[in-house]
Amino acid sequence: MVLENQENHEVIVLSQEDHSLPLNPNYGWMLDFKNIKRLPGPRFSDGTINWQCPCMAGGSLVAHRCGHQFRQLYICMSENDHDDVTVKCPDQFINWSACMQNVSGSIYDDGRINIECPCLHSPLAHRCGHLLREAVQCTNSSKTNPRGTDCVDHFIEYDLCLRSFDK
Structure with a gap:
């Protein structure tokens, strides 16, 4: 794993091997991205049109x-x-x-x-x-x-x- 700091951003480069390992506890905050509820787009999951999109x-x-x-x-x-x-x-x-x-x-x-x-x-x-x-x-x-x-x-x-x- 390679870490780079670029101004206000942290770039994490993972190898295929690193990617298959469990997430390092220092990066547990990334798990929060799984909990972000995605708003419906122009269509609902049943295929009907979301006129309020x-x-x-x-x-x-x-x-x-x-x-x-x-x-x-x-x-x-x-x-x-x-x-x-x-x-x-x-x-x-x-x-x-x-x-x-x-x-x-x-x-x-x-x-x-x-x-x-x-x-x-x-x-x-x-x-x-x-x-x-x-x-x-x-x-x-x-x-x-x-x-x-x-x-x-x-x-x-x-x-x-x-x-x-x-x-």
Whole structure:
């Protein structure tokens, strides 16, 4: 076992042999990590959708004026089939996008997304928020018409990240 101190961090490097030995009592605090209760992600263990997940803005995406369209989009994208998510829910995405564009403050007149909109605060703070930020930045710098059609892959990455917390 090799111990290194780097500023405020202690790095422990274990060999395969060290890893198979019982934990040294000096590092018993590590056992506390086993007791951390993991909050549910966008899906509960039974497969139902957790509409209150922080990734859904703690429910505000769902309770938002465009929440009905968002729920329809999320349910469609969550269906357990093998269809490509980039093509399986275009109507739901367009309906949700159109609704969001009509909400004062969330979409600018030129089609850019207002990253400062309170409707995005919670999703951007989520563990996958960096991917949503990239998707919004891509959309905002997009030159396509309609704006952002070249950014679908970024939104898919965000969705896949959210789904990774289901497991």
